[in-house]
Every structure is written in C-alpha cells, then in structure tokens.
Amino acid sequence: MSAASPPSQAVPNGSVPALNVPHDERGIYQTLREIRAREIKKPPRNSLFSFLFNISPIRSAILYILLVYLETLRYFHWLYVTWETFFLRTWDGIVEALKDLIRRTPESEESQGTYVSDWLAYALFAFGGTVVLPFVLVLCLVARFPPLTGIYYAWSAFFGGNHGLINSSNPNLFKSLTVEQADAGKDALADPLEPPTDAVRHFNFDIAKLLLQIASVVYEHSNDAIRNAAFGGVDSFRRDFTFLESPGDATIRRFCRQFDIEYQPISGTGPVEFGDWLSDLDATMVSCADYIPNFRRVHKGFKERVFPDKGLRPAERQDQRPYNTISMSVKALVAHLSARHAGQQINVWFTGHSLMRCATATLIYSRMLMKPEEVGENGILRDAYLFAAPIVADPQSVIAFNEKIFEQGAPKRTMWRITSNDDFVATGLPEFGDHLPISDIESLHTDRKNNLFFSHFGIEIVLYDHPHSSSVPDHRLTPKHTVVIDSAFTQAEIRFCRPAAPPSRKDHRSLPQYVLCLSLEADISLTDRPTPPINRSPSAAPIAHYWDQLDRITLGTCDRTID
Numbered sequence: 347m348s349a350a351s352p353p354s355q356a357v358p359n360g361s362v363p364a365l366n367v368p369h370d371e372r373g374i375y376q377t378l379r380e381i382r383a384r385e386i387k388k389p390p391r392n393s394l395f396s397f398l399f400n401i402s403p404i405r406s407a408i409l410y411i412l413l414v415y416l417e418t419l420r421y422f423h424w425l426y427v428t429w430e431t432f433f434l435r436t437w438d439g440i441v442e443a444l445k446d447l448i449r450r451t452p453e454s455e456e457s458q459g460t461y462v463s464d465w466l467a468y469a470l471f472a473f474g475g476t477v478v479l480p481f482v483l484v485l486c487l488v489a490r491f492p493p494l495t496g497i498y499y500a501w502s503a504f505f506g507g508n509h510g511l512i513n514s515s516n517p518n519l520f521k522s523l524t525v526e527q528a529d530a531g532k533d534a535l536a537d538p539l540e541p542p543t544d545a546v547r548h549f550n551f552d553i554a555k556l557l558l559q560i561a562s563v564v565y566e567h568s569n570d571a572i573r574n575a576a577f578g579g580v581d582s583f584r585r586d587f588t589f590l591e592s593p594g595d596a597t598i599r600r601f602c603r604q605f606d607i608e609y610q611p612i613s614g615t616g617p618v619e620f621g622d623w624l625s626d627l628d629a630t631m632v633s634c635a636d637y638i639p640n641f642r643r644v645h646k647g648f649k650e651r652v653f654p655d656k657g658l659r660p661a662e663r664q665d666q667r668p669y670n671t672i673s674m675s676v677k678a679l680v681a682h683l684s685a686r687h688a689g690q691q692i693n694v695w696f697t698g699h700s701l702m703r704c705a706t707a708t709l710i711y712s713r714m715l716m717k718p719e720e721v722g723e724n725g726i727l728r729d730a731y732l733f734a735a736p737i738v739a740d741p742q743s744v745i746a747f748n749e750k751i752f753e754q755g756a757p758k759r760t761m762w763r764i765t766s767n768d769d770f771v772a773t774g775l776p777e778f779g780d781h782l783p784i785s786d787i788e789s790l791h792t793d794r795k796n797n798l799f800f801s802h803f804g805i806e807i808v809l810y811d812h813p814h815s816s817s818v819p820d821h822r823l824t825p826k827h828t829v830v831i832d833s834a835f836t837q838a839e840i841r842f843c844r845p846a847a848p849p850s851r852k853d854h855r856s857l858p859q860y861v862l863c864l865s866l867e868a869d870i871s872l873t874d875r876p877t878p879p880i881n882r883s884p885s886a887a888p889i890a891h892y893w894d895q896l897d898r899i900t901l902g903t904c905d906r907t908i909d
Contacts, residue, residue, distance in 0.1 A: 374682045381674050406492045414487055417620045421483050424624050425476065431630060432472045439465050467797040468630070475627040486620040499593070510594050512565040516890035520601055523559050524843065528605045530834040531556030535693060539726060540758040545826075547760050549807055549904075551833035551840070554764065554896055556605075557697035557731045562889045563601045566594030622702045625651050629797050631740055637669070638709065639716045640746035644739040645800065648705040672710060673720045680722030694721050696730035699889055704735035708803050711761060712747055730761040730804070733892045734769045737777050737800035744801040752825050761804030766895055777802060780821050805829065808907075811898040812837065817905045829904040837901050 439462075488494065489511075502508055507517025530552040540548070601607070628647030635641055637653040650656065652669045680692045694714075698707040711730045714721050721727050751759055778799050807829060808817045818829045833840065 377678050378675055381671055410492055413490060417483060420624060421479055428472050432468060435465060435468055464796045471629050471797050482623050483620055510566050513562055519562060519890055528556055535695060542755055542758055545828055547827045547829050549762055549829055549831045551831055554731050558733060558893060561697045561699045563598050566597040568594055626701055638713050641743040642740050648738060652706050652709045669710060677722040680725040684724040691724045691726050693728045694725050695728045698732050700734045701736050704732040705738050707732060708738045715750055729759055733764045735763045737775050737802055741801045744803055747803055763802060763804040763806045765806055765808050809895045809899050812900045815900050815905045817907045819907050831901050833901055
C-alpha cells in the first residue's frame, strides 16, 4: 500500500493537519519521508541551471557560492531587524520616561529604572551580536569550503573515528555503550507511568546513557544533501528520498543496527551552521501564546525554529513548520506501532544536547504537554532528558509549564535538565528569571521584555563524581522534589564498565510495553519494540564530557542545594 500524503488544507493557527497512516512497513517509511519532504521549499530554476548543476565540480562550486550569498544575506537581515528593534525600543523608552516624569508618582520613578535596564540589556545583546557574528560567519564559511571539508573527512577517517566535527573529539564514543546497557535503557523506557503517589522523582541512569548516545549520533547527519535538493535537479526526490541522505548517515545506520533501532534519524545541524548562531543570538522575548497555551514570551530565535512565521506564506505555514513535521511524524509512528502491537500504548520520550536542540526540544515538549492529543491517540508523553539545556522563556511561561506537569493527580512526568559546572551553555547564560520570588512575577518590574530575565525549564540535576552525590538546586520557580538516581546496575558494575570496549552481543530481552524515541526536526528513531522520541542542540561542552561524567555519578538520593 502506498503512503498517504499529509493533507495541505488550511487549519487553525498552530494546529497540526490530520494524517491517514498506513500500517505496512513500506508505507510508514514512505509516509515519514513524505512528511519531512514537505518542509523543504525548492526555488524555481531553468534548464541551463539544472544542466550545470548535474556536473559534479560545478555543483560544488554553485552550492558554495549560494551558501556564501545566503548566509551573508541572513547576517545583514539580522543586523537590520536587530537595530530596527533597538531604535524602536529606544524611542518607546524615551516616550514612556517622559510620560512618567509628567505623572511624578513613586511607581513612575521606579519604572524609569526598569526602562533603562531593559534598554541596556537589549543594547548588550545587539552590540555583542554585531561584533561576534561577522567572525562566526567567516569561520562557518571557511569550515564549509569544499576542499577543507574533504581534508577534514580524510583526517577523521584516521584519527576522528570517521565522525563529524562534534563527535570527533571522542572517536570511541559509539563503542562505549554495551548492548547490556542499551537493553537496560530500553527496558526502562518501556516501563509504565508512575502513579502520582509521592514527591519522589526517579532519574534513570540507563535511560540517560541510551538517550545521550542517540542525541550524539544525530550530529552525524549533515544538511548539505538537503541544500543540494533545494537548489539542484532532484525532481524525483518524492520517489526515492535519496536527497535526505548525507555521508554521516552511514554512522547512524551502523548505530541503529547495533542496538536494533528501527527508524533512524534523518536530520541534524552542527556548530558550522550559521543559521543556528543567528537564532541563538536573536534573544528578543516574543509572544508564544498562539502556539503553546498559557505561555507568554519565549526566546525569539528558538521560537522561530519551531513555530516560524517569517518566510512562509499563510497557505504554507501548516505543512512547513518544523513542529508540524515532528508532531505528524510522532502521530504516524504512534498509530503504526500501536496497530502493529495489538493497540498497546506507546511511550514518547525526548532528549537533546546543548543550545538549539535542547531549546527546541523544550518548546516541542511543552506544546505536547499542553496539547496531549498531538502525541497521538495511543501515545503517552513521558520524560525529557536534556543535556546542557539553555534559558528559553520568561518566568510566567515556566510557571505555566510547572502548573501543568506537576498538577495534582497528574501522572509523573519530568523534564530533566542535566548540567555540569564546566558547561557555559547550561550555567553561564543570563538567568535572572530563575531567581525571582514567585510573588513578584506578576509585578510591573518583572513582567517585561528584558533579555536578562529568561528562565530554565525542568528539574536541574548537577552531576558530580562518585562518592559525592549529584545535587538538585532549589530554584524559586520549580517545586521541591526528592530526586533518586536509579539503575539496573550496581555502582560497582557502572564503575567496571567505564573503560570503552566494543559492545558484546547477546539475546535481547523483549519489552513489556512499547516506546517511541524522537529527535527534533522530524528525527525519528525507534526500536523493534516501539521506542521513544528524541530532540537535540549545538554544543558548548562536548557530548563526550557528559558521557564521561554520567559514568562517574553516584546512584541513590541526590542532595538539595540552595541556588
């Protein structure tokens, strides 16, 4: 049976179109790739361009020239929007300050200081981005220069484990997870939801290990092949979808075969993607209430990567928003797996590493938490394991998230924010919103668009070496919970497994329940007994740092610390 294409009719703002899902294996693969392909816009081109593009050396040159042109154009557009906003804010601040001077009330005197601090915060980001981004642009373009990429991959084949830039710092990374550890993680992923009987939250070591490996392997995918499809002569891509492939996908396939993961990730970005840097530094607070119920403001760059409004015509917005791609893919897989396994419910999990991947994972998880129907009829939203997650939204949005995920009588779900004191992304960005007393959240001076008043989501767990216990800082916005680190292995067995070794083979245990693992931007990964959803981000502390730190932690109850 052929795959059913997602309908393209208009639906309400932020909604996800309905989808008819085939239940045969070939059909679901076709459907997933069709969903992903709908997000890609192909510019018009003439026959001469198509002819030249099919000549390999000319194709490489054309793609690089287009890349230089488009990335430079994006930088100047960022400059225009940023400084236009800066001058508009300056004018608005002057007008409001003059009004307050005329009123001469105690409240107006305090608000003058608020306008100044908000203006200074935005000025800091505007000036900082203007200075830093030109250097980042040059570095990204140099790193993408075709002869240099060829030299890098030749070096990586001998010294970097044949991995991409992110994972080359630890060539043995994908040999460090044993099949026994992967099986323990799968078993834990298949466990049913805990009943809301107490305030204890369980952080599963085995799940964290497996999901961090999946968050690592998706870095191997490159978007160069998709750029080729967008600008080149690939009219037949809806038949074979080879345009989604990249050289690093061979590593992903090996990883999936090794651990019996059925649906491999098909998308990813890395540190030389200039668009990620632009999004990271587009730190204005903008409304997200149309997309995530009860939320107020979120980081503009992260919001536009999940729920973009710019660059899309109204008729395109429903099919070509990344969130819709992900939600439709999750629903398709949940329906397919549930039908394949006699209507069993499918656990849906999230993971990610560092800036963009964790930020977008946070927004997508929040949307599915608020609108559980978008996980699928038989889908169960479970935990998120986010490594080095950044600040994402204002305090009001974090409070709305906490009220939903920790509401009375709700099943236990947790967004875990795993951090290390050595990681700037996790601990060094402005997070004044985390430390505001809840009683002040609704006041004039905290309900504002100040770039310094962002907040984190989830329960933070700071990893420390054995024999010291990991800690859970007390943030003002997050309810207090006792956190216990669990594992199917003993402390001695975890310590024994620390040296990297090729995984051994053994008979795999069957799972009592089915799970789905998802990664952002429509990255789907599954085991042969449905496995969880996953998400990701660009890096500050390498993934190898978190992988090594996980092997050093102490099992048992975490300490509580005053943040």
